[in-house]
Amino acid sequence: MHTKFKINIIPRANNDTRASLENIQETMRKVDGRPYNYRSLERGPGAYLLINELKDARFWLCFLQLRFSETFTIYLVDSPRYKAVVLKGANTKAKGDWLPNHKLTEKLAEKHSNVVSAQRLLNKDKQPTGAVKVSFLGEVPTKILGLGNRTRSEIYVPPAPRCHKCHGFHRSYACKATEPVKCPKCGGDHDEAQCKNRHSCVNCGGAHHAYYPQCPENKRHKAAHLTSLTEGISYATAVKKTAAISSTVQRPPTAQIVKTVSENVTDNVNAD
Numbered sequence: 001m002h003t004k005f006k007i008n009i010i011p012r013a014n015n016d017t018r019a020s021l022e023n024i025q026e027t028m029r030k031v032d033g034r035p036y037n038y039r040s041l042e043r044g045p046g047a048y049l050l051i052n053e054l055k056d057a058r059f060w061l062c063f064l065q066l067r068f069s070e071t072f073t074i075y076l077v078d079s080p081r082y083k084a085v086v087l088k089g090a091n092t093k094a095k096g097d098w099l100p101n102h103k104l105t106e107k108l109a110e111k112h113s114n115v116v117s118a119q120r121l122l123n124k125d126k127q128p129t130g131a132v133k134v135s136f137l138g139e140v141p142t143k144i145l146g147l148g149n150r151t152r153s154e155i156y157v158p159p160a161p162r163c164h165k166c167h168g169f170h171r172s173y174a175c176k177a178t179e180p181v182k183c184p185k186c187g188g189d190h191d192e193a194q195c196k197n198r199h200s201c202v203n204c205g206g207a208h209h210a211y212y213p214q215c216p217e218n219k220r221h222k223a224a225h226l227t228s229l230t231e232g233i234s235y236a237t238a239v240k241k242t243a244a245i246s247s248t249v250q251r252p253p254t255a256q257i258v259k260t261v262s263e264n265v266t267d268n269v270n271a272d
């Protein structure tokens, strides 16, 4: 079975996307002498590439990020086959400037052949931080090298999916609600800007906004994500298993969970 790697290429602004994508394709053909066909994304502008081999995927990811980052956001699409960690305390600057993602990926790949990609994390104001999300295919090394020797890592827990229509914890396209978009402040059928009601969370009924990070339902879904990663079970099963919690989500150290994850991961998920 072919292991495919999916690279998304999303335009930063609505310039002539088609022409720019053709330029990317032409550049790749010049480098490699053979055609690479991108496919259009179903939702929104942009395209994706499917690449069979890890080494090629990493090469093209870094190459395209180096050449086209000004006009496109280019990243590797997450897959349940990857194990991701958040790396902290790493040397991620050179001469005072943040290293770009392709540099971080290259530095880590020099030490670990199974690195898929590295991506600097942004804070809630979209500003760069020193933390880097690193994805591996197969085992996560117990000590991650390439970005200094004072790094520590913890398992990367993706944010709980959030529906933009009803504000429940599912993807918007899977939403079963038929009504128009709900107010995230009170759950009513009006725009948030017009809302004069008290806060009433649509997910737990508490006196807070649906996006409140401390909402017990939000915490439960975050905990479920962690359970699905550590126990190798599906997210849906993990949500059912995870009882409502009121304390903060505790992350186990990476080394402890890496073993559990690798024992349970099955390779039956297609990249697309």
Ligand SMILES: [Zn+2]
Pocket: 163, 164, 165, 166, 167, 168, 170, 171, 172, 174, 175, 176, 177
């Ligand atoms: Zn929904």
Ligand SMILES: [Zn+2]
Pocket: 183, 184, 185, 186, 187, 188, 190, 191, 192, 195, 196, 197
């Ligand atoms: Zn409202």
Ligand SMILES: [Zn+2]
Pocket: 201, 202, 203, 204, 205, 206, 208, 209, 210, 212, 215, 216, 217, 218
């Ligand atoms: Zn709530």
